[in-house]
Amino acid sequence: MTEALAAALAAEHAAIFAYGPIGVQLDDAAQKQARAAEAAHRARRDTLVVLLAGEGATPAPAEPGYALPFPVTDRATALRLATAIEERTAAVWRAALPATTGAERAQSLDALTDCAVRATRWRRLAGTAPATVPFPGRAG
Amino acid sequence: MPSRNEPAPTTNSAPDGDVRRLSRRGLLRITAGATVTVPAAALTGCGLFDRDPDTPPAPDPLAPLLAGALDLAARHEAAAAARPELADRLAPIAQAHRAHAAELARVIGAAAATPTATAGPTSAGPGGADDVRGMLADLRAAERAGQAAAVQACRAAPAARAALLGSIAAARATHLEVLT
Known part of the structure; x- marks a missing residue:
């Protein structure tokens, strides 16, 4: 379980970092959405840090920087990265489901669901159709 | 309870007692044939049909x-x-x-x-x-x-x-x- 939650923490660190370059490319309404998404990822990160520390693990800090999968230079690439970030974070939380039970399973499911909903919102803003995927967090 | 490892019932052997001419395989065949004729009710105590065949398996929780x-x-x-x-x-x-x-x-x-x-x-x-x-x-x-x-x-x-x-x-x- 600790390993799965540590992976989720690493993904949350990366997501928080990514919303920086994403936000600056967006207009006001979308920027607000990006800020809300970043705040949600910070909240998940903080919960994970407490949880992992409580289990005697040492929560890994954020890296000083993260390589973006592609340059974010305009609104379109910003929305594409935001979608990709949410899909990736969803996948990590989905992977935590079999490794957890009880309250931690419920928390992981909440996180997966939030990421999936945000990915759908970003796809809608980008005009991507369909805006949903059949199995959020599952590869392929 | 009938078992394939038991000797064949004596009623299956030749009346003149020449049971040795029957191969072991033949005995097994005879015994298996006898098993089929046993009413199913007689087998319920053998553990072969522990589950009542009329009871469907429990539905999957999903x-x-x-x-x-x-x-x-x-x-x-x-x-x-x-x-x-x-x-x-x-x-x-x-x-x-x-x-x-x-x-x-x-x-x-x-x-x-x-x-x-x-x-x-x-x-x-x-x-x-x-x-x-x-x-x-x-x-x-x-x-x-x-x-x-x-x-x-x-x-x-x-x-x-x-x-x-x-x-x-x-x-x-x-x-x-x-x-x-």
């Missing part, structure tokens, strides 16, 4: 979720048929529910799921914007109930099923987003 996925698919398909202008939004959702049903049937081990007649919003005929709004509200209510059911199933599931059920719960939440 059976209601499978039925729910098929129902949701049918509702979206009926709504898309009634209002073609919504088809672009509703068709991918219906397809997702069908995909969920197929995966649930696979893990349950059930026979391939077939569409069932459901109480979908078939009453929604051609009408105005109010009808569309009402139809979408009905679909949202169904998705919300389905999402809650999937969340419960995921929380209660063994590890092997947790990821699939989590994806289904998350997908239903995204459907609500699109239906808004």
Whole structure:
């Protein structure tokens, strides 16, 4: 379980970092959405840090920087990265489901669901159709 | 209780006592043949039929979720048929529910799921914007109930099923987003 939650923490660190370059490319309404998404990822990160520390693990800090999968230079690439970030974070939380039970399973499911909903919102803003995927967090 | 390892009943041996001419294989055949004629009731104490064959196996705990996925698919398909202008939004959702049903049937081990007649919003005929709004509200209510059911199933599931059920719960939440 600790390993799965540590992976989720690493993904949350990366997501928080990514919303920086994403936000600056967006207009006001979308920027607000990006800020809300970043705040949600910070909240998940903080919960994970407490949880992992409580289990005697040492929560890994954020890296000083993260390589973006592609340059974010305009609104379109910003929305594409935001979608990709949410899909990736969803996948990590989905992977935590079999490794957890009880309250931690419920928390992981909440996180997966939030990421999936945000990915759908970003796809809608980008005009991507369909805006949903059949199995959020599952590869392929 | 008849057993293949017991000697054949003496009634099967030749009357002149020439039982040695029968091979062991022959004895086994004879004994097996005798077993078939034993009434089934005589075997119930042997542990061969511990389960009453009339009692169906307990339904899989995911059976209601499978039925729910098929129902949701049918509702979206009926709504898309009634209002073609919504088809672009509703068709991918219906397809997702069908995909969920197929995966649930696979893990349950059930026979391939077939569409069932459901109480979908078939009453929604051609009408105005109010009808569309009402139809979408009905679909949202169904998705919300389905999402809650999937969340419960995921929380209660063994590890092997947790990821699939989590994806289904998350997908239903995204459907609500699109239906808004």
